[in-house]
Amino acid sequence: MTDFLIITCVQHSKANGEYYAYGPYVREMNLWIEKEQSVKVIAPMSQSLIPDKIDMPYVHPAFTFSEVPAYHVQSKQAIIQALKDLPGIIGEIYRAMKNAKHIHIRIPGNMGLLAMFIQILFPKKPKTIKYAGNWDGQSKQPRTYKIQRFIANSTFLTKNAKVLVYGKWPDSTTNVLPFFTASYREIEKEPVDKPSLSDKIRLVFIGALYDGKNPEIGLKLSHLMKKEGLNFEFVYCGDGVMRAELEAQSRDLGLQDQVVFKGNVNAETVKSILKQSHFLIFVSETEGWPKAVAEAMFWGCIPFTSRVSCVPQMVGEERERGVLVSKDPQEIFGKLKTLLADTKELERMRDDAISWARKYTLESFQTEIEELK
Known part of the structure; x- marks a missing residue:
């Protein structure tokens, strides 16, 4: 038995x-x-x-x-x-x-x-x-x-x-x-100390690189940010059938100095990257409980994410702990710029995201x- x-x-x-x-x-x-x-x-x-x-x-x-x-x-x-x-x-x-x-x-x-x-x-x-x-x-x-x-x-x-x-x-x-x-234990509730946004805006995508996750949105957003003259880095953690296509697109857009493809990495590497990142860009079309969103919130990495499954209940309908977005890179860029211009709101959203996520150890x-x- x-x-x-x-x-x-x-x-x-x-x-x-x-x-x-x-x-x-x-x-x-x-x-x-x-x-x-x-x-x-x-x-x-x-x-x-x-x-x-x-x-x-x-x-x-x-x-x-x-x-x-x-x-x-x-x-x-x-x-x-x-x-x-x-x-x-x-x-x-x-x-x-x-x-x-x-x-x-x-x-x-x-x-x-x-x-x-x-x-x-x-x-x-x-x-x-x-x-x-x-x-x-x-x-x-x-x-x-x-x-x-x-x-x-x-x-x-x-x-x-x-x-x-x-x-x-x-x-x-x-x-x-x-x-x-x-994903994390009680002992991992460390203080969050982010690098300065004035030094560099750090964005991350975590997940499989296939069309259901819409990873190409990160490249389109990066292109807009570069045209605006912003100093930033966009890191992809994950692998999949779209990786070669995305890397080629990144080169075509001249983003080699801003966009990094890490491939599949272990949990400790993801944790390290999230601790240093300011924003998660994760506009998936199908999810259950998206670990990428929950883990990002745990480390004060504000999610820009899609209205799918329980995500609105996680981040809030009214920008309580993150920002709900469509697949439109222009919309995402506009909401990102609005948040970057309001330091107090950014810090409030980050702190509320941390408080919510750290209940789930x-x-x-x-x-x-x-x-x-």
């Missing part, structure tokens, strides 16, 4: 006898499993044999991993392969659920989609379901995401479960609990998750 079963679509790798996955996810899961006697994870393995810089290992003495194929249905060939793989995946999830004391499902995702259907067969098993996406029922999302949301929200289909979502939403049932995530997170089991 497994004490704690995790089902996720996050891809894993193995090195030196340890299983690795995306760092922020594993950091959270290590808190979930810390006090469990035995843990099992069902997930796909990455094609890469080497963990990425951003990856972390699970830490648990009684940890087992069950590899299942990653599947999708985006092409005819993929559909044929999925039909071959699905019976084995479904069987593995069913057997694991039957032998688990507690079931933890990560959604939305392809593996979570199967798990949400199978968990209906185990109404008496205690479950926690983490919806790590946008719970807003009015948002535009893939049909499979909406199916997973519907099943999780249904008190008829999903029983004895606590569904953890980001933010408060009017159509949520008694299954649903507003929740949060965290790893210690408070661990206390909350222990009460959920």
